[in-house]
Amino acid sequence: MNALRRVEVEGVASYTISIGPQLLADGPRIAQYVRGRHALLVSDENVAPLYADRVEGALREARPGLALTRFVIPAGEQEKTLVRFTQCLDALSALGATRDATVLALGGGVVGDLAGFVAACWMRGIDCVQLPTTLLAMVDSSVGGKTAVDLPAGKNLVGAFHPPRAVIADTAALRSLPDRELRAGLAEVVKYGAIFDATFLDWLEAHADALLARDDATLAEAIARSCTYKAEVVARDPYEHGDRAMLNFGHTFGHAIETEQGYAGTHGGGLNHGEAVAVGMVLATRLSAALGRAPVADAQRLTALLQRFGLPTTIPAGLDAQALLARMRLDKKADAAGLRFVLWDKAGAARVVSGVADDAVIAALAAG
Structure with a gap:
């Protein structure tokens, strides 16, 4: 193509x-x-x-x-x-x-x-x-x-x-691109389906093998769709005062993991950005389910898709839940009401939730 x-x-x-x-x-x-x-x-x-x-x-x-x-x-x-x-x-x-x-x-x-x-x-x-x-x-x-x-x-x-x-x-x-970096990019592609369009998750499940095989047409389709989703939300909210914050799905957890590991994803054996976001998305869906906001089955579906792309879905060993929580308090997405997370009601429907209790976050981390 x-x-x-x-x-x-x-x-x-x-x-x-x-x-x-x-x-x-x-x-x-x-x-x-x-x-x-x-x-x-x-x-x-x-x-x-x-x-x-x-x-x-x-x-x-x-x-x-x-x-x-x-x-x-x-x-x-x-x-x-x-x-x-x-x-x-x-x-x-x-x-x-x-x-x-x-x-x-x-x-x-x-x-x-x-x-x-x-x-x-x-x-x-x-x-x-x-x-x-x-x-x-x-x-x-x-x-x-x-x-x-x-x-x-x-x-x-x-x-x-x-x-x-x-x-x-x-x-x-x-x-x-090394295989690991291709998979890291696919984590962000999955994110768009998770927050905006469950039918895109269907498409990704159907085309997972072609994406991993680097089929040109399939990759171009995934890139164009992802960019279209992002372009639409950026046009509505260029400075992240509203809808654009949903693009941070998985990132509050993911950034905390990256920071706690000292950004060691390239040279130090830690998770790179896409891998950390994959884990973060799983934690966000688990937190959504624990708070009664979303079905457990949807969280399981997303976890399975990420695993099919060869991405990690659990917190790396040795990371302390309290230390990760402290990192999240300094995250740009925190506000006066406390920790803010992008959670979902179901696959393809996300929203920003403020004031999430620390104990609920710790429970999600402990289960991760």
Whole structure:
């Protein structure tokens, strides 16, 4: 399948998500979103050797006079820090980047979040074009304009809303994605069915084998559907004051797990983001059932689907429930009423619930 798919994100800042194969080599497509004379390509040590030369070559051919340089960080969530943020700003300074400069984010969620935050802050905001190379980034972090870096106290505590100028998702890049990272992305795909559309869960159950086999057409369909769900909610709620908070289904638990493990998902044997969200979704459905909000059978169905994709569904050994609860109290989704969770009434129907009692959370963690 070679057809280009497009998803339009409407709202305060409208932009287009382009989905298709070989888009990283499409210089004119990328260049149309580079307004000025300066561009900084941000990537990591895993992705840059595979695709940075391709993107740079295509851009230089399309825009011969472009001042283009790259900033490459080590791979992993532990690199999404204020130190790397400052270094990236220094790279823009060395480039002489002006107000019409563009940051190109080539990589997964870590690169996209970091590069987007840098773009949000340089001269109070310049363009960022997201070039996601992981499934998770294609269906989640590259879309919607949430940018941030982590602190030791928690994930994404320092950041800004900064919508991209465009998102260009090259599905051919998924062929080089490690199996573990593909599965991590599928966790976020499952999330959309869990919170918005139970029929999408039906579709995922029917196409699980094709997705794991990296069938191009099936992956493109899953990406386009996921982006459409997210685009609709982002257009309604660009700054997460309402419906958009539902996109955090599983994330309150998941972020606590990631933080407590020291963001060790890439190099330290811990869960990566998608894996932590998978566990978090199971815990959220278990909490929903325990509070009498949703059927136990729906929780079991979601758990089975995640397991079919090879994702973890239990809390890693050695994590203390009280320590995880303390992490959740610092989560951005907590408010004056206490802990807030995205829970569901049934598969495909989620809502934000405030003031969840600590003992109910501890019970869900203890059973996890």
